[in-house]
Amino acid sequence: MLEVDRINSFYGDSHVLFDVSMKVRAHEVVALLGRNGAGKTTTLKTIAGVIRPRSGTIHFAGEPIHRLASHAIARLGLQLVPEERRIFATLTAEENLRLAALTVPDPWPVERIFDTFPRLAERRRARGGHLSGGEQQMLAIARALIRSPKLILLDEPFEGLAPVIVEDLLSLCQRLAEAGPTIVIVEQNVRAALSLAQRVYILNNGHNVFEGTPRSLHDNPEVMSRYIGVGAEEEAI
Amino acid sequence: MPSLGQFLSQAFNGFAFGTLLALISSGLTIIFGTLGLVNFAHGAMFMVGAFTAFVVLSQWHSFIAALFLGAAVLLVLAVGLERGVIRFYYNRPPEDQLLVTFGLSVMLVEAVRALFGSLSQRVPIPQWGEGIVNFGLFYYPLYRVEIIGIAGALLLGLYSVLYHTSLGLVVRAGIEDPTMVGLLGIPVRRMFLIVFAVGAMAAGVAGVIYAPLAAVIPDMGTPFLVEAFVVVVIGGLGSFGGAVVGGLIVGELLSLTSLFDPAYSQAAIYAVMTLILVVRPRGLFGAEGRA
Numbered sequence: 001m002l003e004v005d006r007i008n009s010f011y012g013d014s015h016v017l018f019d020v021s022m023k024v025r026a027h028e029v030v031a032l033l034g035r036n037g038a039g040k041t042t043t044l045k046t047i048a049g050v051i052r053p054r055s056g057t058i059h060f061a062g063e064p065i066h067r068l069a070s071h072a073i074a075r076l077g078l079q080l081v082p083e084e085r086r087i088f089a090t091l092t093a094e095e096n097l098r099l100a101a102l103t104v105p106d107p108w109p110v111e112r113i114f115d116t117f118p119r120l121a122e123r124r125r126a127r128g129g130h131l132s133g134g135e136q137q138m139l140a141i142a143r144a145l146i147r148s149p150k151l152i153l154l155d156e157p158f159e160g161l162a163p164v165i166v167e168d169l170l171s172l173c174q175r176l177a178e179a180g181p182t183i184v185i186v187e188q189n190v191r192a193a194l195s196l197a198q199r200v201y202i203l204n205n206g207h208n209v210f211e212g213t214p215r216s217l218h219d220n221p222e223v224m225s226r227y228i229g230v231g232a233e234e235e236a237i
Numbered sequence: 238m239p240s241l242g243q244f245l246s247q248a249f250n251g252f253a254f255g256t257l258l259a260l261i262s263s264g265l266t267i268i269f270g271t272l273g274l275v276n277f278a279h280g281a282m283f284m285v286g287a288f289t290a291f292v293v294l295s296q297w298h299s300f301i302a303a304l305f306l307g308a309a310v311l312l313v314l315a316v317g318l319e320r321g322v323i324r325f326y327y328n329r330p331p332e333d334q335l336l337v338t339f340g341l342s343v344m345l346v347e348a349v350r351a352l353f354g355s356l357s358q359r360v361p362i363p364q365w366g367e368g369i370v371n372f373g374l375f376y377y378p379l380y381r382v383e384i385i386g387i388a389g390a391l392l393l394g395l396y397s398v399l400y401h402t403s404l405g406l407v408v409r410a411g412i413e414d415p416t417m418v419g420l421l422g423i424p425v426r427r428m429f430l431i432v433f434a435v436g437a438m439a440a441g442v443a444g445v446i447y448a449p450l451a452a453v454i455p456d457m458g459t460p461f462l463v464e465a466f467v468v469v470v471i472g473g474l475g476s477f478g479g480a481v482v483g484g485l486i487v488g489e490l491l492s493l494t495s496l497f498d499p500a501y502s503q504a505a506i507y508a509v510m511t512l513i514l515v516v517r518p519r520g521l522f523g524a525e526g527r528a
Contacts (some may be wrong), residue, residue: 087490
């Protein structure tokens with residue numbers, strides 16, 4: 001479904017990704033882990049076309065996408081749910097959803113979104129800026145779902161949210177994963193990410209350093225402590 | 238002390254001028270908000286609209302034709318400038334944008350000067366705008382009353398597009414976060430072109446409406462550019478409501494101060510702008526973090 005082959009990405013002059021590769025099969029949930037600054041977000045942004053790689057290739061559903069603009073990539077059915085959620089604060093929750101549905105031929109009906117997220121139904125006329133962090137995250141995920149994407153890239157969906165809300169969202173993501181779309185998730189909350197994922201990639205300083213199953217990562221405490229960090233390691237157990 | 242009649246008459250002037258300023262500024266603010274572009278050519282676009290009105294009204298005496306042709310000329314001009322020059326400056330520093338739009342403004346002004354000369358030209362008031370209205374306490378030129386209606390209707394039209402159409406939804410989202418708009422499958426560059434054209438057309442039709450009020454000269458856009466920037470700062474960057482309210486505030490300030498001492502009218506708007514910048518840096522209606 002997604003094939004990233006030795007991409008190199010830059011922010012201005014600073015080289016951030018070094019020959020990063022990854023493969024994601026259809027209907028699979030893949031976690032992309034690593035410390036702060038490891039290049040996880042940059043990898044997702046490069047796949048989604050926000051950053052153009054200087055070299056390397058990215059194929060999505062067989063098509064090369066590394067030269068396409070982000071809107072063209074989104075139209076192929078690849079949807080990034082960015083870090084910090086980026087909800088339109090002056091638009092209502094419903095307008096955020098309608099905007100997302102504009103360029104898809106067969107979007108989810110808004111009512112189906114509201115059935116999936118009853119909380120958003122209550123807040124449909126509230127402006128994005130007036131939603132709580134948890135509601136904004138739900139809206140960010142809903143905004144991706146309404147486009148019925150084939151692949152969702154989730155960048156730190158649980159960041160900065162209360163544990164109760166993380167549990168809610170986690171079970172939502174689990175149901176989502178079972179329903180079919182392919183998911184790549186970047187998350188500092190390693191326990192949450194590993195509970196969802198079937199396979200794991202770890203990045204360190206912009207390099208691939210590990211690829212395997214959550215099981216094989218558990219069996220490899222050295223990789224855990226070296227590339228994910230002690231705090232995260234405790235979380236993971 | 239001015240009489241009540243003088244005061245009301247001047248307040249009416251401020252209202253009429255304010256609606257025009259609101260129209261110009263709404264164009265400037267959506268361009269500024271969406272494209273992040275400091276458009277110093279906005280005043281020149283207003284001027285091009287006014288000269289279109291001069292040509293059309295002197296030749297055919299049709300105000301409706303002037304409005305439509307004014308909009309059409311600005312549409313063609315804006316598309317040409319955006320595709321040919323402006324789009325290469327979206328990711329450049331503000332000083333580059335400022336210089337290139339200032340350069341375009343000089344070229345437009347000089348092109349019009351080459352065609353029409355530097356002397357001011359009178360534009361006839363449309364027939365239905367001739368005459369005066371008796372308001373009891375004061376007499377008032379009919380055309381200025383009509384300006385409020387025409388500019389108000391155009392602002393209402395712009396409001397409907399922004400708040401009741403899909404295009405408006407895209408533009409309002411683009412003012413906040415163009416990258417995210419792109420991530421939702423919407424071609425951002427095409428949206429930028431549309432916004433630039435709509436903003437330029439707002440300035441152009443404001444020029445058409447203004448032309449019969451005063452004589453047209455090639456340099457007429459400069460004070461309007463400056464005042465429109467003051468309006469945008471007061472109202473809040475990228476806010477349509479802010480442009481309308483800010484336009485009316487600046488219009489009234491200019492008019493009512495002139496009643497006491499015209500020399501202070503410009504100082505008054507900068508004083509209010511400074512005050513706003515101190516107590517509410519994002520402007521009256523500006524979004525947080527976009528100050």
